[in-house]
Amino acid sequence: MITVAGLSARAGSFRLADITFEVPDGEYGIVIGPAGAGKTTLLEAIGGIVPVTGGAVTLGGRNVTALPPDARGVGLVYQHGYLFPHLSVEANIAYGASDAAIGRELSRRLGASDLWGRDVRSLSGGERQLVALARALARRPAVLLLDEPFSALDPRRRASVRRELRAMHREAGFTVLQVTHDFAEAGLLGDVAILLDGGRMLQAGSPEDVFRKPASPYVAEFLGAENVFGGEVRVVDAGPADRTGEAGVADRTFEFRTTPGGFTMIAVGDAVPGPAHAVIRAEEVVVSVAETASSARNVYQGRIVEMSASGALVRVTIDVAGTPLVAALTTRSARDLGLVAGMTVHASFKAMAVHLC
């Protein structure tokens, strides 16, 4: 288990301040954040590489804050691998391993066996990352700290290495904390997501919660939510919670009005009346040509002002009462519906899809 409590650290002029989160034993933690957020510094503080100026790091129930890196039982893989250039690939992998056979087996599983005879300086970026990963794993660490370890791998290799690492993680039961810029990777791998920016922690929780219920409009936008609206929240139905004091927050219904002007939407869940932001992920917005009966409580008529294709998806921007609402559809759906710019359509989304923050 990785427990970080009120952690502050310094790396040159950069400061990491008051970071608190927990990655339970054997789980996979993901650290996300923009460049310069302090992601690498966080890993280095946990690994004992940069000095901790406050708070505590506990690994597997043992307070390691004052321990040197070699006594912490962590493995660290940097984005650029940092393979020792004066050693062979084999010597690199065997560097910290108690048994050379472990390194061979790990290399085989990660698809790096054919690199054994190669000169370290001749390896590509992706190959370096594979060797660095095998080297860290060969020591059998209790905690594995990974700083964008797959960033230089081609997409096919990345998927297979990611799968293999996940399998090894399940088998060996080590705890992982991985930095990534790839939200898909975060969703695929992570049990816990930690969002950093400017050396501070913005949010921590399950990836589902962090992506669906961002703590602030900034988090929502950083995580790629395209519909983030400022406005005012009003309680429509206080639900049995307020009437009896027992029911859950999911029973409360709110009305959110975007400002200035714009449109009104219904949301359920937890919120405080007053100024707030509403976040609706583009994937939650359904587009139809005619108004159809559905369980969605938020249905609007609008005009398509822009369509942009990205891979298999099309992002459709619909002008709803002067406010742009973005919907993500598959290219096939957009084609079947005959969507074109200027067309009048209906956009709908469920009250549950609205996250108020």
Added chain:
Amino acid sequence: MADRAGYRIASVVTALGASLLLLFLTLPVAQLVAAAGLPGLAQLGHDAELRDALVLTAVTASAATLLGMIGGTPLAYLLARRAFPGRAVVAAVLDLPIVIPHPVAGIALLLALGRQSAVGSGLLALGLRLTGSVTGIVCAMLFVAAPLYLSAAREAFARVDPRYEAVARTLGDPAWRAFRRVTLPLAFRGLVAAAVVMWARAISEFGAIVILTYNPKVASVLSYDRFTSYGLPAALPVAAVLVIFALIPLIALRALRYDRSAAGL
């Protein structure tokens, strides 16, 4: 068109300036070697004093370099890696012997290590004389040349990314072992180059040595002695041999640098 003409004029002026400087730097040395190189080398066969001076120069320069490496390597590492209060001041003080005139360095050493000083008299009581001795030559060479080693060694360590050490530490190495297994091998060529630079500086030293120890004579002092006692013709072969001798570390340094760039480091 005007731009192109201006560029041509600038190129010609630059080439002329560079050629003149190159000529100024190489002509005296080339003329010296051409005039007295072969006679000087021939003189090595029958001039025992010259042979002894060269051997003494090589031995004392090597001893000073060894001492500089032993004491300077940890200090260079600390200066490259650790931030501590007053680091800039320490670095500046260590560079001081490079910028002060070398006779002044000799006077300072005489003041600190001479018979009248506390250190000098204390060591003399233990049987170690620092003036007029081989030890004095080593001290003078160490004083003027060690800062060059420190500076180059510090650069060599600074070029090794600390993250290599960080990785080694997480792979189970305590600090000393990570230094020995990773940092030292990666900085090794730079350290050897630093030692060669120090050795080259030590063999060419004259000002500080002549004040601290005139006898026994190192090659530079012998060259000066022959010049003042017997005139230019007697000094020429010695001077020429010293130039040829000084070429050895320079060639070694170039070979190291070539090897380094060929290795992609």
